[in-house]
Amino acid sequence: MTDQMHRIALASRPTGAPTPDNFSFEAADMPTPGDGEILVKVHYMSLDPYMRGRMDDAKSYAQPVPIGGTMEGGAVGEVVASNSDAFQPGDFAFGMFGWASHAVIPANQCRKLDPAHGPITAALGVLGMPGFTGWHGLMEYGRPKEGETLVVAAATGPVGSMVGQLAKSLGLRVVGIAGGADKCQMATDTFGFDACLDHRAYDDASALRAALKEACPKGIDIYFENVGGKVLEAIIPLMNPFGRIPICGMIAWYNAGGLGANAGDEKDNLPKLWRTVLVNFLSVNGFIISNHWDRYPAFLAEVGPKVASGEIKFVEDIAEGLENAPQAFIGLLEGRNKGKQIVKVA
Amino acid sequence: MTDQMHRIALASRPTGAPTPDNFSFEAADMPTPGDGEILVKVHYMSLDPYMRGRMDDAKSYAQPVPIGGTMEGGAVGEVVASNSDAFQPGDFAFGMFGWASHAVIPANQCRKLDPAHGPITAALGVLGMPGFTGWHGLMEYGRPKEGETLVVAAATGPVGSMVGQLAKSLGLRVVGIAGGADKCQMATDTFGFDACLDHRAYDDASALRAALKEACPKGIDIYFENVGGKVLEAIIPLMNPFGRIPICGMIAWYNAGGLGANAGDEKDNLPKLWRTVLVNFLSVNGFIISNHWDRYPAFLAEVGPKVASGEIKFVEDIAEGLENAPQAFIGLLEGRNKGKQIVKVA
Secondary structure, three states: OOOOEEEEEEEOOOOOOOOOOHHHEEEOOOOOOOOOOOEEEEEEOOOOHHHHHHHOOOOOOOOOOOOOOOOOOOOOEEEEEEEOOOOOOOOEEEEOOOOEEEEEEHHHHHHEEHHHHHHHHHOOOOOOHHHHHHHHHHHHHHHHOOOOEEEEOOOOOOHHHHHHHHHHHHHOOEEEOOOHHHHHHHHHHOOOOEEEEEEHHHHHHHHHHHHHHHHOOOOOOEEOOOOOOOHHHHHHHEEEEEEEEEEEOOHHOOOOOOOOOOOOOOOOOHHHHHHHHHOOOOEEEEHHHHHHHHHHHHHHHHHHHHHHHOOOOOEEEEOOOOHHHHHHHHHHHHOOOOOOEEEEOO | OOOEEEEEEOOEEEEOOOOOOHHEEEEEEEEOOOEEEEEEEEEEEEEHHHHHHOOOOOOOOOOOOOOEEEEOOOOEEEEEEOOOOOOOOOEEEEOOOEEEEEEEHHHHHOOOOOHHHOHHHHHHHOOOOHHHHHHHHHHHHOOOOOOEEEEEOOOOOOOOHHHHHHHHOOOOEEEEEOOOHHHHHHHHHOOOOOOOEEHHHHHHHHHHHHHHHHOOOOOOOEEEEOOOOHHHHHHHHHHEEEEEEEEEEHHHHHHHOOOOOOOOOOOOOHHHHHHHHHOOOOEEEEEEHHHHHHHHHHHHHHHHHHHHHHOOOEEEEEEEEEEHHHHHHHHHHOOOOEEEEEEEEE
């Protein structure tokens, strides 16, 4: 055990897309666990689009990261010291350890990892927050029915690939949207989507809409929303009566700098959307998975074995080194990753 | 019984707000009921905002009225001839008789009126489609809880006044929005709202928002949406976490002529709304009451006695003469009516 740890702090708030200057890589004294706390050496940390929201000083479901504060995030690591009966040194744990090499955290805020559920990185993606988000949003708000059509963007990401694979197994037609031909191929070949459209191949929402119309000849019953922007604009008029739109994110708008940029070309997009919700009797639900951890055991019981058996597949992009987390995060927001973006810290 | 009937046909499709030229008052031969049909002499017909949508040639939950076709609408009248066991001459019936002095219609598409439920005009408003819309939308999608705050616009209309009175009786704080000081006074004095704001007194969405913030010190849990436009823009940032937005209409946008006009000043309104739905975990449901007639007996059983006892109040604006229906309808879209707009036909 060394005397020093490292962390990545929020140096300044981004205007639009984050840049490396918004982050600082810092050394700090190794912390000591107090009563009921554990010291964890982080092995892998997760990068997720929601972290962009934490960098803004805006009202949201969570407090913003303060300037100078450690960037927040889920991670997995090895317990190196424990003042809690719940963990022994050598145990592996998941928790909100942040962008850091080590963390001290109350033991009751961590979850011990079960090696039977596959590699520990799975706790950050397919069996962690993103996979759980996809499962809960689809089952609770998407209410999938055999024969229906579902569309999900960021199709090869850990949320989209979970949503698509689950919907496929329930007998839906599943159409993905992704950025780049290679990701589209991964969506169909690896994850078994019926089709996947490269949104970069379409200049605007109406061109994308025309392609979606062909890919979804019976219209769209479920649009699992995680991107917003051009994709949402394209989809609105294609929603079927009684359609459902679970919303877990809107990555296209996260970098929009107060939403002035990237907001869509037309000022009547809101009335168009609202009218469609009315005349097609749509059900739209925003949710954040942290309100629903009571359902996590049910998720793990249902999906864990499917991941172990290979029925549900997952893909991980692993960047090397804590100091490279900012670049990997910037790449994530630009869609450069293919699967679940992870940083190998130790 | 005369040989002639009268009707109002759709002469042309409006661009923006309808004008008298869009309608034509016509005479026609008196129709004869076939097997299972009844001939009804219309006494009162209903005018409702949804009829504006039927005048456009746009995809909606219902077919548009064809050019030359009789304007659609609910009405109450006396059965003058019957080829059905379900009705006798002299019975009163509610049905979609249209903007007409007489109608022939299959008996099984009509509902016999029970005199115990008050005046026959009640079947067009407080105990008809609008009142039922308010009850169903509030109870099914609004999910009201004691101590919460509800906002509804068109507060003195037949939907808004039902929603507000029901919510009040369930222990919610109820804030109305209406056009004009006289309507606001009616909302508080007649219908018992806690407060009512005159949207005409505020230049833009942010001025209205500031007033709403004062009127709703604990934020807004339920926004019962029937207007859209400036009111919606004002409300979006005031919604509380886990808030609900049932949508049954958007009268502010009905006249928007393809939605280019009246669409809101800012092109980022859609991302702002979408972001609020996500970060506040909102539940948004569009619905049209014609999909839910199976619930009508439950509505009548619950609300009918409250109307009969005077616990739930209603106000009607009655225009005289079928030929004046277009002017009354134009006035309804401009908010000139105070209560439920009805036309006395016979």
